[in-house]
Amino acid sequence: MNVTEALFALQDTSYAAFQASLVPTIPRATVIGVRVPQARALAKRLANTTDEQHFLKDLPHTYYDENILHALLLSEMKTYDACVAAIDAFLPYVDNWAVCDILSPKSFKTYKQANEAALLAKIKAWTASEETYTRRFGIEMLMTHFLDEAFKPDYLAIPVSAQSDEYYVRMMIAWFFATALAKQWDATIPYIENHCLDAQTHNKAIQKARESNRISAAQKEYLKSLK
Known part of the structure; x- marks a missing residue:
């Protein structure tokens, strides 16, 4: 799967304009306009595939929506050590509050218990x-x-x-x-x-x-x- 093409297939131009207005620190041209529920659905399709592995290594991304998808994929990773390593690789490329705040790793809650x-x-x-x-x-x-x-x-x-x-x-x-x-x-x-x-x-x-x-x-x- 070409992930960027998959994101453009989900593009909503009116939503792109709205989202760009909320994230003024990035260029408007980098916002494709994929709604979060659709990005989550795409993340589920990519999870545990070779396409996911290639995408997570392909840094930096060009588009805001690619970074949103990246954060959603990391949030679903089940192994704490692998998740933290992937987060540390990704964080230097995070350039706005929305991508930062959607990154919410589920593995942290389980790991914290012990x-x-x-x-x-x-x-x-x-x-x-x-x-x-x-x-x-x-x-x-x-x-x-x-x-x-x-x-x-x-x-x-x-x-x-x-x-x-x-x-x-x-x-x-x-x-x-x-x-x-x-x-x-x-x-x-x-x-x-x-x-x-x-x-x-x-x-x-x-x-x-x-x-x-x-x-x-x-x-x-x-x-x-x-x-």
């Missing part, structure tokens, strides 16, 4: 990267896997240490702290009270938290006073 410390160490390495979207991905994985039963208050210092002038890193840190406020209020609120984040990230975290249905009315009013 290897929590190893997964956390890898996430810390990603959050320390100088690459914008590698750092963003690491913070997102910390938010996904370490704000619930595996949470420890010390983990809140990780995104603080990952602060950056890059807008898309700041917005992920804001999302992280808004989620942390919803899930771990008592441990998280001192970071807001003490203004541990830069002003833009601080205010965006408060905004996102106040938009959440998981934050009480009283908590929202208190957060408003901390802007």
Whole structure:
């Protein structure tokens, strides 16, 4: 299968224009316009085939939709070590928030059950990267896997240490702290009270938290006073 041709066969030009408007950091000409459900269906067809193997090695890709498909394929990989190796090969070529955020490896949840410390160490390495979207991905994985039963208050210092002038890193840190406020209020609120984040990230975290249905009315009013 020629994967690029398969993506163009699924092209929706009106969707391409819409999607390009949401991802202003990439050239419009690189957006084919494949809707995510169709990209997921194509990923299922490619899974565990030689076509998948060739496609994953064929980096960098030309099109945004190829990168979306690549992220979807990695998300479905069942073996943690192979998945991490493939992610590390791919992350240097991720150049926008949408591809970064759709990368959600299912193998991490299973691996964490017996290897929590190893997964956390890898996430810390990603959050320390100088690459914008590698750092963003690491913070997102910390938010996904370490704000619930595996949470420890010390983990809140990780995104603080990952602060950056890059807008898309700041917005992920804001999302992280808004989620942390919803899930771990008592441990998280001192970071807001003490203004541990830069002003833009601080205010965006408060905004996102106040938009959440998981934050009480009283908590929202208190957060408003901390802007």
